[in-house]
Amino acid sequence: MKKYICYMYVVIFAIFMSSCKNADFKELESGLQYKFYVVNEDAKMPKEGDLLVLSMQYFTDYDSLLFDTKEIPGKFRMQMKNLSAVKGTIDEAFSLMHEGDSGTFLIDANTFFTHSKKTQVPLFVKHESKLRFEIKLVKIESFAEFEKQRLEQRSDEAKEEEQILKDYLSRANISVEPSLSGLYFIEQVKGNGKMPKAGNALHVHYIGSFIDGKPFDISYDRGQPLKFILGVGQVIEGWDEGISKMSEGGRATLIIPSNLAYKDKGHRDLIPPYTTLIFEIELLKVDN
DSSP: OHHHHHHHHHHHHHHHHHHHHTTTOEEOTTSOEEEEEEOOTTSOOOOTTOEEEEEEEEEOTTOOEEEEGGGSSSOOEEEOOOSSSOSSSHHHHHHTOOTTOEEEEEEEHHHIIIIISOSOOOTTSOTTOEEEEEEEEEEEEOHHHHHHHHHHHHHHHHHHHHHHHHHHHHHTTOOOOOOTTSOEEEEEEOOOSOOOOTTOEEEEEEEEEETTSOEEEEGGGGTSOEEEETTTTSSOHHHHHHHTTOOTTOEEEEEEOGGGTTTTTOBTTTBOSSOOEEEEEEEEEEEO
8 A cells, every 4th residue: 555655656746747847838729838948029930931940959758869950961941831731730839939039849749740740650759749849940041042042052063063074184184075965975995796776775884983083883893784774764864875875895984974964963872963973884785
């Protein structure tokens, strides 16, 4: 009996401490709880479609860190969504903030993961629990402003790539003229076999390198050539164009600007945006 009474005291104390912990939070009808540390009442507030530059962390209800924008390179942005569909979301939290505000928000875990992140609630997070968000709204950007900045950044990166390529061609004493698309094709060994046509299956070995000479992909290391169909988009544009100039048994160097490779997107974590690539290609076989 004494053990049961002691246990009840522990439970009551835990509930009391929890309620005290959240006593200074305000609560909306949706169940979202919040408190502010910095409020800039004269600053602008976000509206649907705005891009929000955030400093943000969020934790489980037992204070385990799940996400921290400090671990993300560059600015971290989220776009403000429509509030009419589901209440109690992180967007409702954003709607309470002014530019420069900071505060703590308690948001239903199930709502956040299933609605905002469009994913399942992790197994280690209780569906009925609240996640704790520490948020500072650093800046509000209109989508038009963001697009302008992005276009300016793309322009700068494209100019930088162009200059790096120009310097490389000068250092390497490469005098061949590029094709109309910008591809540099340098034949090393002329093949004496068939020339490929669109629709042919080709077998090639290759070494892919960055312009500084560092390799990023070598088929020889895997012990078998790559097989692909020419001219149907299975490989980057620079490959389709360059290899179509070769003959079976030939070798060539392809200098491929990003507009014929992975453009402004890059490729996974392997190839950055606006990156010129160099491929040493050996055309082993052309299948009919």
